[in-house]
Amino acid sequence: MTGPDAAGCVEAVFREGRSRLLALLAARFGDLDLAEEVISEAVEAALRRWPVDGVPDKPLAWLFTTARRKAVDRIRRDRTYAQRLAELRVESDRTVPTHEVDFDDIPDERLRLFFTCCHPALAPEAQIALTLRCLAGLTTHEVARAFLVPTATMAQRLVRAKRKIRAARIPFRVPGPDELASRLPGVLRVVYLVFTQGYAPSSGDDLVRADLADEAVRLARVLHRLLPDEREVTGLLALLLLTDARRAARIDAAGSQVLLEHQDRALWDADLVAEGRRLVVPALTGPGVGPYAVQAAIAALHDEADSFAATDWPQIVALYDVLLRIEPSPLVALNRAVAVAVRDGPDAGLVLLDGLAGDLSDYHLLHAARADLLRRLGRRAEAAAAYTVALDLAGNEAERATFARRLAELTGG
Template identity: 55%
Template sequence: MMSATDAAGRAPAVTAEATERVFREEYGRAVAVLVRVFGDIDIAEEAVQDAFTTALERWPATGLPPSPAGWIITTGRNRAIDRLRREASRASRHAEAALLQARASPVEEDPVHDDRLRLIFTCCHPALAPAARVALTLRLLGGLSTAQVARAFLVAEPTMAQRLVRAKGKIRDARIPYRVPGQAELPDRLPAVLSVVYLILNEGYTAASGDRLVREDLCAEAVRLGRLLARLMPDEPEVLGLLALMLLTESRRPARTGPDGEMVVLAEQDRTLWDRDLIAEGQALVRQCLHRGRPGPYQIQAAISAVHSDAADAAATDWDQILRLYDRLTAIAPTPVVALNRAVAVAEVQGPGPALGLVDALAPALDQFRVLHAVRADLLRRLGRGAEAASAYEAAIASPGNAAETAFLRRRLRELPSL
């Protein structure tokens, strides 16, 4: 952490980019704390936005504070209280209630003392539609923009904005409590919570936009939340399965990009860079899940990742076992994305021809996904159908995604044999 002054007593320069990085890293924590303080999501979000606006004005002159997160939370809380006092003086009952909540600020004795986890369960209340639960938590906890959440759900940004407004209004109007639910309520709330954590990991693993392939902050947040859930619900196999999947996925992160941030596909990664401690922990969790005999989608995906992590190099990968696992996953979670991933395994076992037919059948459902066009382009390349591969690469390049992916796809396009 930077100190407030340098050796000469001057405040180090803080760029707008550095402040925005703090915003991305601390947004979820700050919102979660202020939701507890004020009991209102909109007030908390506005308070955090006000604090970051102030940071952009002050930090270039004063330097980064010793605890940026603490500064943001304190500044946001003070600004919100000032605003609520003004509104309460105009007989705003809502402002008075929020002000009373802030003054009381009770310490709740929940099973897990973590504001972000409490906020996840609040957003995943059964009173909200399933898609709204996941979208709202991604927005509040992951710090994703409305546009990024919209892309995750393959809907238009205005549609997602309306969905988020309705969800927050429902929480406020129904007075949904801000707490981790009791043991009897946990099973019904768990699937949406796991979806939230999984989608945070997905956004971190492959960023929806921006220059970088990976958002390390979101990857770390997903793993942290997964560990908290595992502590809260140690007897739930799907919780352990999701944590295992995240650990095994995170173990490969150091090898997924080159020195200049370029994307490196799985088959070409330097496996000596994989984190063996995370692999050992993830594989141990997979074994625990297998012993329980209650397979679910996250456990099967974790088992697939474990097979990859067992291979010393790409050629040693047991694709037959991976395909069998995808068959099991398809039986219990028959989604287009699962079918696309299964087609990749089919290509390794049966060849690119059979896999291409499977991918083409998925085009109507996944046409907006860059990965569909990228997989199709690779299969066409392997079949020697250069002109069609070029068109598929161009379609992938034109689809939304981050700059690292785009650069990789352009390189693949350039490497196609001359027509």
């Protein structure tokens, strides 16, 4: 393949293999900036040579070898990089081989990069930003859009995060068995937060950020491939798949939000539902079930029901009881209260929601849930007041439009 087709191949290979290239080179040299720079240089070299020489048999291996050579050249001629690597006390397994290697035979180093980006020494926002940049492959502009900040601001955040990795000498390694249990939840939380910001953005104009939701699912798949025996990794992937399966039904033809009760279940992705349900079984099998596995089981009960009314609400409430025991939080209690309202009636749910008013007074979905139950009870004035509060607190414009429409229905406005 030569000419324009070769240039397109460069883009495809880079998009598919970027995170693995970055992880491998960062692990070898201990420097994210150096890894990113030499990968860019290797891509530029491919764009010059592949259209003329043809696409190599193993294009990703070609990019890796070229980037590795450029890194070695940079270190040899640049004392700053050489000194930096000396300060990092690069371990023997980061030594760059002088002979040719087959990229296909090199272990996948992305797990190291996951734990580096999600190191507890970094602020939570920095962990998410680095994960999106390094593992999801988003550009700095795209990461900035996810955080709704200017690109220059995000560029500075990423620079500071990488600087912190160097200054704190955060190692590019997978934690040992004694550390893994304490470090893995942080990695899973970052992937879950990326998905949440994609599937239900807290701000902005879009009801769904498909780019972020897709990347979170892809990251969860990578984690599951790297840690197949970690049940909470399996649970997280199952939860994301079972939730994302409903994406197409969440927005109607006019672009308005459609709640679960009114969604056309024929639009749900049956393949994702089936895959997610298969993963729930191993996630729940064994002692010490985790919170993502329980949430995945709840999502599976929703997805396997023929209708909202046919859903096994008693079992969902029971699973929320389990979730409250293993990971108590006001948000879990809120979701349980909504399930209780369906099982036992709006009065029962309203009592529970009112008990959460102190913890979640600034959370728009608490007020939206109260408004819905009050509306069902015929208490229209109170429902309108609750929708007004939800409207004031919501940051997502699509959600605000939904609350405004409901408020207008109640008030005739």
